[in-house]
Amino acid sequence: VPRYRLTLAYDGTDFLGWQAQAAGRTVQGDLEAALARLAGGDRVSVDGAGRTDTGVHALGQVAAFDLPRAWDPATLQRALNALLGRDLRVLDAALAVEGFHPRRDAVGKLYRYQADLGPVQLPQRRRLAAHLPGALDAGRVREAAALFLGEHDFASLASSGSSVKTTRRTITRSEVHLDERLLTYEVEASGFLRKMVRSLVGGLLAAGRADLTPADLEAALLACDRCRWPPPAPACGLTLVRVDY
Amino acid sequence: VPRYRLTLAYDGTDFLGWQAQAAGRTVQGDLEAALARLAGGDRVSVDGAGRTDTGVHALGQVAAFDLPRAWDPATLQRALNALLGRDLRVLDAALAVEGFHPRRDAVGKLYRYQADLGPVQLPQRRRLAAHLPGALDAGRVREAAALFLGEHDFASLASSGSSVKTTRRTITRSEVHLDERLLTYEVEASGFLRKMVRSLVGGLLAAGRADLTPADLEAALLACDRCRWPPPAPACGLTLVRVDY
Numbered sequence: 142v143p144r145y146r147l148t149l150a151y152d153g154t155d156f157l158g159w160q161a162q163a164a165g166r167t168v169q170g171d172l173e174a175a176l177a178r179l180a181g182g183d184r185v186s187v188d189g190a191g192r193t194d195t196g197v198h199a200l201g202q203v204a205a206f207d208l209p210r211a212w213d214p215a216t217l218q219r220a221l222n223a224l225l226g227r228d229l230r231v232l233d234a235a236l237a238v239e240g241f242h243p244r245r246d247a248v249g250k251l252y253r254y255q256a257d258l259g260p261v262q263l264p265q266r267r268r269l270a271a272h273l274p275g276a277l278d279a280g281r282v283r284e285a286a287a288l289f290l291g292e293h294d295f296a297s298l299a300s301s302g303s304s305v306k307t308t309r310r311t312i313t314r315s316e317v318h319l320d321e322r323l324l325t326y327e328v329e330a331s332g333f334l335r336k337m338v339r340s341l342v343g344g345l346l347a348a349g350r351a352d353l354t355p356a357d358l359e360a361a362l363l364a365c366d367r368c369r370w371p372p373p374a375p376a377c378g379l380t381l382v383r384v385d386y
Numbered sequence: 387v388p389r390y391r392l393t394l395a396y397d398g399t400d401f402l403g404w405q406a407q408a409a410g411r412t413v414q415g416d417l418e419a420a421l422a423r424l425a426g427g428d429r430v431s432v433d434g435a436g437r438t439d440t441g442v443h444a445l446g447q448v449a450a451f452d453l454p455r456a457w458d459p460a461t462l463q464r465a466l467n468a469l470l471g472r473d474l475r476v477l478d479a480a481l482a483v484e485g486f487h488p489r490r491d492a493v494g495k496l497y498r499y500q501a502d503l504g505p506v507q508l509p510q511r512r513r514l515a516a517h518l519p520g521a522l523d524a525g526r527v528r529e530a531a532a533l534f535l536g537e538h539d540f541a542s543l544a545s546s547g548s549s550v551k552t553t554r555r556t557i558t559r560s561e562v563h564l565d566e567r568l569l570t571y572e573v574e575a576s577g578f579l580r581k582m583v584r585s586l587v588g589g590l591l592a593a594g595r596a597d598l599t600p601a602d603l604e605a606a607l608l609a610c611d612r613c614r615w616p617p618p619a620p621a622c623g624l625t626l627v628r629v630d631y
Contacts, residue, residue, distance in 0.1 A: 150508050150509050150510065151509050152509040152510055152512070198509075198510065200508070200510065218506075222506060227507070227509065227512055228509045228512070229509065230506050230507065230508065230509055231506070232504075232506050232508075259477075261463075261467060261475050261476070261477055262472070262475065263395050263445070263475065263477075264395050264396050264397040264443075264472065264473045264474060264475055265395065265397055265443065265445065265514055265625075267397070267472055267473070268513075269510055380510075
C-alpha cells in the first residue's frame, strides 16, 4: 500500500494537543477523521514526528500514513485542506518510502518558544506566545541558554513517570532573541525529553528574573534532580518549527 | 470634567470595525459599554484617532473620552482590561488636556499591511495577514512603493462618496519588506483618505504581479480617476500601528 508524508502547520490554541482522544479536538484526530472520509470510511492510522501537548503549535510537524489506494500528492493535499479547519493546514504532501516513520526516522528537531514580556498582553500575540510579564536580564538569559549547549544528562528536566532509556541529549542550538518585549528562544537537538523545551525555558526565565544565578542553574542541571529545576513555561508559547530526516 | 486618553491594541478579526453600530461587536461599542459600567450607567462617548474598517487591527489606536468623576489612570486601565475581551487591550491610559481630540489633533499615522504570499495560508498568520497567494516581483513592488512617496493628489485611491476638502496627501514613508512568503508594507503620512492604504497595497500587488508596470501605475495615480486604479487589498491584513501628536 502507498505511504504518504505530510508537512503540517497548526495554531494549537483550540486543540487538545496532537494525540487522538476519546473526546475533544486533536490534530491526529482531525487528520484521521479527514483521511477516513477520503478513504471511503476505512480507518487510517496517522503517525506524527512529535506528540505536541495541548496548546502547542507547529510550523513543520511531519505525519505519515498508509492509504488503501494511491492518490496524487497535490490532490491529496488540496482534499485534506478542504476538509480541515483553517487552524490546521497541510503545507506539503509527498509519497514516502515504505516503512517511513516520522518519529523514529527523525534525526533532529527545532523548537521555538515565544513569550510576551509586556505588562499587558498584545492581542496580536495572545494565541502564539505565552504572557509572562516582567523584564528579564538579557545577559543572564543568554548565559543560561549557553549552558544548555552540548551533551548533558537532562534528568532534572524530564517529566516524572516517563520511561525513556536515557535522559542524555545533545543540544546543537540554544539561541535567545529579546526584542520589543518579546522573548524568542530557539533550541535544536537530535531529540528531546517530554516537556524538555518548556523546562529549558523555565530555566531561562528563572535566570533572567534573577531567581537563580546561571551558576545555580548549572548546579540544578548537574544534580539530575527534578525538584531543583524551575517549573516549565506554559505550553501556549511553544512551536515545533522543523523536523529533520 | 476630566478627560482621558487611551492607547489601544486589538485583533480586529472579530470586530465590525471601530465605529459603534446598532448591532454587532465594534471596538468603540465595547469601550463605551465598559466605560458606562465604570461610570455607573452613564453614557460615555469615545472618540478615536482612526475609524478602522471591519477586520482592521491596531497596535496603537488612540481614544479619548470624558468621565463624570476622576480616576487614577492606572486603575482605569486595569478596570477596563478586566471588562474587555482579550482581543482588545488598553496598553496605556493617561489624563488628556481639555479638548484633546485623537483624530483632529493627530499629526501623523503609521499603518502596516501584511500579506501571506504562500500557496497555503499559515494558520499562524490567518488572523493578522491577508492570504494573497502568488510570487511578487520584489523589484517592481519596491519601485511602485517609491512612487507613492511625497505629496500627490490621491483622488484615484479615494473611496467614492467621501466628502473630504482635498485629496492631496503627503506620504513620508513607503517601505516594502519581502521575506519568507510574507509581504510587509509600512506607510506613514500626516493623514490618509478612506481605504487609501488598502488601495496603495492594491497598486503594489498589481505592479508585483506584472498586471501593471510601475509606469502604468504612475499614470493611473496622475489620472485622478478611481476606475484606473487596481482594487483595494483585503482589510484583514491592515494594522494601525501608531498615531503621532
